[in-house]
Amino acid sequence: MAEEDHQLYFHHHRYTGAGDDAAPVFPNYPSPPAGGSLVDKAPPPASTPYNNMSLTDCLHGSADHYHSLAKAFALDANPSPSLSSSEVEDHQAAAAAAAAVEDDGSNNINCPDNKKEKSTGKGKKVQAGKGEKKKRQREPRFAFMTKSEVEHLEDGYRWRKYGQKAVKNSPYPRSYYRCTTQRCGVKKRVERSFDNPSVVVTTYEGQHNHHLPSTLRGNVAAASAAMFSHYSMLAPSVIHRPTTSFPAEFLLQLSSSPSSPSPSGHVGSLVYPRQQESFFRHQRNNQPQRLQFSGDEDYGEHFYYVI
């Protein structure tokens, strides 16, 4: 983990149940400044082309979106310093949730399985091609922290669970899912945060090379549009930028409909971005959240509210 550059997003998914209004709430958000909308106070950076990107889009195989996302994340060959060990210890949940974003230069984004070929026979598995041993290379990963009572969040794609492991120092297991679409090697891991059991950490790895399943696409697409029109108005307003702007700020949202909740019951969600620089979060009793970056540049302090 130490060599990995962490890419972590936090979004607060408010589980509300049927009939509940899916509008985001701001528990201890101070009264909005009088006069002018919140949006006016903190307009999203107009120059950022990533604001209108849904998570579904991000996960989708669209090369444009993927590269845009990669660009936004500065997925290049110059990884930033990782969290120091003390930071990791202080922020165990974030560290546990941290997703590696590595540019391994292998260009194997769509490779369904770059794992070494295994024997298909029963019993003991035999290691293949001794001399061809290659270091296993990972695809870029993105993690999202989601406040939710359900662990497997609907994101528009179909997943098949292929494993579950106990997580060290955590009573909560980690589940492994793979996209069921043929030749799509996207995987995701889902685990519940030990520090904050109400938070589900979802880590996506890889890039979908297909469209959303048609059975889901309609609802999801419509929901995405509806949700985004809502969040895009509100979300920037709760990000207080006292010093500088986010270089690569954009908003993501998970795709689920407030009017037609997914079978799993969750309603909607918002993803807060960060850029490549390593960072960690402080979360204290619904107080404004502070983002601290530890990159080369000083991006100041960023606060946000949990919705």
Place this chain on the structure above:
DNA sequence: CGCATTTGACCCGCGC
């Protein structure tokens, strides 16, 4: 019956 989930075994990388 087909598909998804469960679960124990296995593989692999890494740190000591």
Place this chain on the structure above:
DNA sequence: GCGCGGGTCAAATGCG
């Protein structure tokens, strides 16, 4: 080299 932990496989099982 060894042990540990993360990740994956695949047979067994469950479910609609």
